[in-house]
Amino acid sequence: MKILTTPHMDRCIGCHSCSLACARLVNKRFSWEAAGIRIESSGGLSSGFLAKRCLACDPAPCVAACPTDCLRQRPGGGVTVRRKLCIRCGECIDVCPVDAIAVDAAGDIYVCLHCGRCVAFCPHDCLEMGSAEIQNMEGEL
Amino acid sequence: MNEDMFRVLLVNLGTGKGRVELIPGRSSALGGSGLAALLFTTYGDPVRPWNDVQQPFILAVGPLTGLFPLMSKTVSAFKSPYHNQYTESHAGGRSALALRFAGYDALVLQGQAATLSCLNISGHQLELKEAGFMAGMNALAAGKVMRRMFKGNSGHRSMLRIGQSGEVGSAMACINVDTYRHFGRLGGGAVLGNKNIKGIVIQGDGNYPLPENKGYPLLFKKVHEMVTDTDMLRKYHNLGTPANLESLNDLQSLPWRNLQQTADAQIEGITGERFADDTLLRNGACSGCPVGCIHIGYVRERFEEKDNRYLYRQVAYDYEPIFAVGSMLGVTKTFDVLRILDILEKVCLDAMSAGVALAWATEATDRGLLSRKETLVPLRFGDATSYMAAAMHLGTGSNEFYRLLGQGTLAAANSYGGSDFACVLGQEMAGYATGEVFFAAQALGFRHSHLDTGGYSYDQKHKEKDVDAAVSFLLQDEPGRCLLTSMVSCLFARSVYSEEMLAECLEVTGYPEMASNLEALGEKIRRHRWQLRFATGFNPDEITLPKRFYKVSTWKGPIDAAYLDTLKSEYGQRIRQLVEKEG
Ligand code: SF4
Ligand code: SF4
Ligand code: SF4
Numbered sequence: 001m002k003i004l005t006t007p008h009m010d011r012c013i014g015c016h017s018c019s020l021a022c023a024r025l026v027n028k029r030f031s032w033e034a035a036g037i038r039i040e041s042s043g044g045l046s047s048g049f050l051a052k053r054c055l056a057c058d059p060a061p062c063v064a065a066c067p068t069d070c071l072r073q074r075p076g077g078g079v080t081v082r083r084k085l086c087i088r089c090g091e092c093i094d095v096c097p098v099d100a101i102a103v104d105a106a107g108d109i110y111v112c113l114h115c116g117r118c119v120a121f122c123p124h125d126c127l128e129m130g131s132a133e134i135q136n137m138e139g140e141l
Numbered sequence: 142m143n144e145d146m147f148r149v150l151l152v153n154l155g156t157g158k159g160r161v162e163l164i165p166g167r168s169s170a171l172g173g174s175g176l177a178a179l180l181f182t183t184y185g186d187p188v189r190p191w192n193d194v195q196q197p198f199i200l201a202v203g204p205l206t207g208l209f210p211l212m213s214k215t216v217s218a219f220k221s222p223y224h225n226q227y228t229e230s231h232a233g234g235r236s237a238l239a240l241r242f243a244g245y246d247a248l249v250l251q252g253q254a255a256t257l258s259c260l261n262i263s264g265h266q267l268e269l270k271e272a273g274f275m276a277g278m279n280a281l282a283a284g285k286v287m288r289r290m291f292k293g294n295s296g297h298r299s300m301l302r303i304g305q306s307g308e309v310g311s312a313m314a315c316i317n318v319d320t321y322r323h324f325g326r327l328g329g330g331a332v333l334g335n336k337n338i339k340g341i342v343i344q345g346d347g348n349y350p351l352p353e354n355k356g357y358p359l360l361f362k363k364v365h366e367m368v369t370d371t372d373m374l375r376k377y378h379n380l381g382t383p384a385n386l387e388s389l390n391d392l393q394s395l396p397w398r399n400l401q402q403t404a405d406a407q408i409e410g411i412t413g414e415r416f417a418d419d420t421l422l423r424n425g426a427c428s429g430c431p432v433g434c435i436h437i438g439y440v441r442e443r444f445e446e447k448d449n450r451y452l453y454r455q456v457a458y459d460y461e462p463i464f465a466v467g468s469m470l471g472v473t474k475t476f477d478v479l480r481i482l483d484i485l486e487k488v489c490l491d492a493m494s495a496g497v498a499l500a501w502a503t504e505a506t507d508r509g510l511l512s513r514k515e516t517l518v519p520l521r522f523g524d525a526t527s528y529m530a531a532a533m534h535l536g537t538g539s540n541e542f543y544r545l546l547g548q549g550t551l552a553a554a555n556s557y558g559g560s561d562f563a564c565v566l567g568q569e570m571a572g573y574a575t576g577e578v579f580f581a582a583q584a585l586g587f588r589h590s591h592l593d594t595g596g597y598s599y600d601q602k603h604k605e606k607d608v609d610a611a612v613s614f615l616l617q618d619e620p621g622r623c624l625l626t627s628m629v630s631c632l633f634a635r636s637v638y639s640e641e642m643l644a645e646c647l648e649v650t651g652y653p654e655m656a657s658n659l660e661a662l663g664e665k666i667r668r669h670r671w672q673l674r675f676a677t678g679f680n681p682d683e684i685t686l687p688k689r690f691y692k693v694s695t696w697k698g699p700i701d702a703a704y705l706d707t708l709k710s711e712y713g714q715r716i717r718q719l720v721e722k723e724g
Pocket of ligand 3: 011012013014015016017018019039049051121122123124125126127
């Protein structure tokens with residue numbers, strides 16, 4: 001299964017269209033944070049942007065850390081989420097090596113599900129559904 | 142958050158404490174411009190001067206902020222140091238979404254911090270931090286320091302700051318927003334300086350429910366496609382606003398060398414295409430805007446004479462700043478324009494105002510009204526190096542002359558002579574020598590901005606001299622723009638956000654009452670803003686047009702003095718009637 005990759009972050013203009021789309025369409029929230037992909041400036045706007053998102057580990061350390069089966073291994077890498085099972089323990093957040101899981105004040109977590117819905121909203125084609133191998137070899141993060 | 146209440150954070154800078162106020166009136170004041178006017182009415186005083194510390198500094202966003210593409214602007218409102226009257230100035234960057242996601246419709250600053258300070262707010266934070274060490278710091282350095290002072294939320298916060306010009310009280314001092322955007326005109330920087338506020342960090346860390354209906358994401362997608370897949374906004378995406386340089390020059394409508402000309406073959410050096418080919422590094426966007434009209438160029442500087450060692454800096458460019466420090470100053474090389482803009486960014490002066498002021502100072506020098514004693518550097522059209530030095534002097538107020546010039550070109554001209562050729566239309570002119578309608582429109586416009594009404598485009602389409610038609614156009618064009626700046630939309634999206642489209646957007650996001658009443662609300666807000674302007678001292682009859690504007694020739698031929706005067710007096714009268722009419 002394909003995963004969300006960010007091969008062209010060097011084209012990013014910081015418009016947040018991707019994160020707002022994820023929040024709106026996947027998580028049904030209005031927020032910069034409640035999104036699987038979050039855009040950070042890498043030290044002020046003059047040095048470009050980076051995308052904080054799930055890199056689709058397989059096996060995923062966050063799955064191992066999750067005590068309730070809320071996070072399960074997704075075929076192709078990454079996780080699936082069963083929100084109802086989440087007890088807001090925060091264990092997954094700390095074990096993720098790339099800080100891909102966001103958490104809000106209530107303790108709800110937001111992580112990329114590799115659904116691809118954000119891709120169409122990026123005006124500079126920074127995002128693509130692709131494979132982890134190619135992402136790591138050629139892409140920008 | 143769809144109740145009738147605005148959620149406003151009021152901060153008393155004297156005590157460093159604040160409180161959240163719930164203020165009724167959303168269904169009639171909407172947000173942005175309408176909300177700012179409501180808040181000034183509540184917390185401001187029309188009579189006391191701009192620098193009375195109790196006067197509020199207001200930031201306001203709108204009901205659609207962040208909910209649709211290009212709903213990405215913040216309205217700032219204050220009593221202006223330029224004319225001591227109520228005004229607004231608008232900016233984007235991340236400011237609008239940051240304020241919305243911090244959970245506020247508006248931020249109101251009252252009082253004065255005891256020492257130079259930075260304010261840090263979020264949905265659950267309010268902190269006034271002493272920052273005396275930032276005194277005299279340029280705006281770009283201030284941004285870097287603030288990133289270190291306030292950690293976290295990188296990318297999800299907005300940073301407003303002032304440079305030296307705001308600290309010295311220049312009426313041309315702007316507020317830098319997230320490095321590449323500005324609350325530019327009418328001296329907002331000096332208002333913050335007067336309040337001892339060097340910077341404001343707004344952290345947008347909140348997380349809110351969305352309107353629960355299927356129509357909202359569908360309408361979002363439709364608008365997103367309109368702004369990205371059609372040609373409606375392509376101009377801003379491609380060359381950006383600098384595409385206008387060549388077209389206005391072709392129309393004999395581009396001010397050159399203090400408006401001594403309206404066209405010049407040297408335009409070739411500073412067209413939008415030339416900027417893109419030579420200097421464009423990359424683009425940027427306000428948060429929530431997929432168009433990304435921000436164009437960022439660079440300047441490169443060799444800092445070792447013998448060896449090849451360089452540094453480079455990134456400088457944003459747009460039509461207006463290029464007109465102001467390019468054609469208006471006779472500077473016709475792209476990199477020279479960016480070098481001057483780089484200095485203006487640092488001292489944090491509004492580029493349009495500063496460029497036009499320096500153009501006047503150059504002509505005044507040519508005519509022997511000013512000497513090196515005043516200007517400190519030799520001002521000559523085209524001499525970018527001197528203008529860089531002069532920009533620094535103007536921003537830091539290095540002598541009495543530059544301090545006075547910082548209060549406005551006419552303030553300096555009243556003292557040194559040369560008011561006939563001061564290019565001032567209420568404030569330093571915008572880059573449109575399109576004809577009589579624009580001159581009258583900017584001179585009397587609410588913000589003295591080319592975006593108050595479409596006067597410049599009316600000029601470009603109408604050769605006939607019909608006072609009533611022109612004035613009616615200006616009056617009819619304004620309420621729609623008030624609606625946009627109440628939502629708060631970027632005005633570049635005005636072709637997309639027709640009144641019908643705004644109504645649809647409000648409908649699906651839970652504001653059916655507003656949606657059904659837009660026309661009347663736009664009119665009401667327009668009127669409220671003008672009432673405040675009059676109450677704080679605006680008198681259209683007191684505004685005179687310097688002689689230079691009567692000497693201009695455009696594609697329509699020489700300016701018709703009688704037509705211009707009638708337009709101005711008729712427009713002034715009709716604005717006055719708006720305020721005086723019953724209801
Ligand atoms: S959330 Fe983090 S730990 Fe879990 S799969 Fe993604 S990158 Fe790996
Ligand atoms: S791929 Fe899906 S879940 Fe991941 S960031 Fe994009 S929209 Fe969100
Ligand atoms: S939508 Fe594209 S350009 Fe905009 S922030 Fe996301 S990755 Fe960057």
